[in-house]
Amino acid sequence: MLPDHSVSSVETRIKMANDHQMADLLHVSDLETIFHTNQGFVHAVNGVSFKLRAGETLGIVGESGCGKSVTVMSILHLIPTPPGQVVGGKAEFAGRDLLRLSSREIRQVLGSQISIVFQDPMTSFNPVLTIGRQLTEPLEIHQNLNKKQARQRAIQMLELVGIPNAAERMNDYPHQFSGGMRQRVMIAMALICTPELLIADEPTTALDVTIQAQIVELVKRLRDELGMSIIWITHDLGIIAGLADRVLVMYGGLIVEEVPVVELYTHPQHPYTIALLASLPRVDALGHRRLASIDGLPPVLLEKPNACPFAARCQFVIERCQHERPPLRLVAPEHLVACWVDLETGKDRP
């Protein structure tokens, strides 16, 4: 279904992903982002490091304000500056540090090698341009296609994401599409230059559950066909269960747990992850069980945390948590946790 010129690169990419399971596509280290506000600096991201392998789907979960979106937006120069400012860290992508690129260079990467799908498809389109115009623009800029080729490719892409009457709908404006259809067009636009990395920032949060299921199925199918890597940001621990290979759990601007997806639900290790899972009602639960709520509120982050950000709400808290920030430590293969407490003994982890 894809145009010829991209098929070979897609095949090599899938092959590469299979051959070198270890190949890192993106390597973020010690990322720090602050925002200048009237109350002072808000430390939104406080030293986040992670790797994304080629062909892998990485989930980032956390509640509002935990820094999950800011992390990704920082890497892509999409933080409004001011008030935001990336103050430190590295983000290596294909041998280059994204944070050191000029705005001109990052624009060449965005849309061609890395694409983003946002939560609200209404505000991320230009309302006064037709869908066709917006879909063909990246092709004309990044791939030097002429108008006719670009139009043809755009129609193919709309068909691929399941828009009926694709050729006719090219002339429609964003407001003429429903929420679910608009998100499909958004995905078509993101994938039109067959990027290596797709970043999905809560793409289904604004959608109804039956439409959400359609979009998730669509992304899974496209992922397998195109062999791309995905970073899927969400607050929904349900969606991530069916999609991700590995999951980062964020809290207070930090990664508190990094875990393979199956283990996230079978052996969560960080007290926050455990509490979060216990506070979720399940559609397949029998009988009635009181939800375990997490008392208190998320931290405000006006100071750079030099303690565990979850200490104030944690039921396992020990003295050390209050004045020393726990590093991410390996507790099982591929499973890292930032916590001082050994949950079995309730004491300091050796």
Place this chain on the structure above:
Amino acid sequence: MSSNQEFLVVERLVKHFPITRGVIFQKKVGEVHAVDNISFNIKKGETLGLVGESGCGKSTTGRAILQLQRPTSGHVYYKGVDLVHLQGVELRRMRRSMQIIFQDPYASLNPRMTVGEIIGEVVYVHGLARGNELRERVDALLNRVGLDPAYANRYPHEFSGGQRQRIGVARALAVNPELVVCDEPISALDVSIQAQVVNLLEDLQAEFGLTYLFIAHDLSMIRHISQRVAVMYLGTIVELTTQDELYLHPLHPYTQALLSAVPVPDAIVERQRKRIILKGEVPSPVNPPSGCRFRTRCPLAVQVCAEQRPDFREVSPQHFVACHLV
């Protein structure tokens, strides 16, 4: 279903909103069929969950019951009294026992009033307390919903979403109501805060014997909190039964698809589940499909579905379905 002695009986409730053209000579050019002929009842002390996707008419149903939006036709009997025909003082008196908690904790609290005034106003309007007594009552309410009574002099913007929703709960409880319509009270909140508010609502129900109509689109939460669940689609109730029965033996094709679409927070279970992916999207309520409203997306639809609207009938005890094929 229409024994007037029950706590709350909704009978053939219809709410249409007119679509008008023109500024001075407004001409009606169409109607939004928000709620179309629904009947159900709520028993005293239970939680009835009302679930459906956006635009299915679940919030309109809640508001039409409280007469915040007057129904186009139909009846709402509260302890045998038909609210639809009440007006003025009589209606206000009834409202004392029926309150609502709104979805958006940011928009539903007046930013220019202190928390004390917001909660106290309801008590004052109904003439239940004055002066010191009123202040004590507000303090007690704040205490009960888990807020410091010293907050009574603060303004809503000083609170987080979860705390604001607690203020909304305190306001609803201020006049000792019997029925509380909870209109998506937790959808705007973070996961860890949702559990706090839901647990609070459950505690209050046990303590004061409250009856809830709990409106939500989150099927997992609805399952958690409700004893019986009604599923709405495009202005009609397609299925109504007890909580476990609905989730274990869903009969309506829409309910089945809806339940299968909800992700489960467990990677092993989630990867083995079979999904019924519905084609297309919900049709416009301005011009709903003939016959069964769901037929345009139903994987099982046959000829009769387009011709006749299915009856909402009891197929087994306590299990009501509107489908020709069941």
